Amino acid sequence: MGAQNSTPQEAPKEKKLKPCCACPETKKLRDACIIEKGEENCKDLIEAHRECMRKHGFKV
Template sequence: MPGAPAINQNEAKTGEDLNTKPKKKICCACPETKRLRDECIVEHGESACTKWIEAHKQCLRSEGFNV
């Protein structure tokens, strides 16, 4: 739409999102759920490990990552 202001992605985020920045690198966050997820995928394949994949994603979200 001509004349409509562009929305900056940072403006679209809530104040809570902007204040919850990760304190560590994603590769170092949640080592326990990462290990369980990786072992499951190696042994059983990705499709059989949705429980561990989701648990790891939830842990990463609690650390401030947007996954």
């Protein structure tokens, strides 16, 4: 039997950001607006959050 390592070697990766943790500033503003004014009145903040998410590599 060989002394081969059974776990694959992974190249060091950049820390992956989870969607829930990305863009907290735009998320907070978006959520507060939706709660207070309703989704239909917060289109600009919703789009700003989506744009921020896209910049972090999320497909929204």
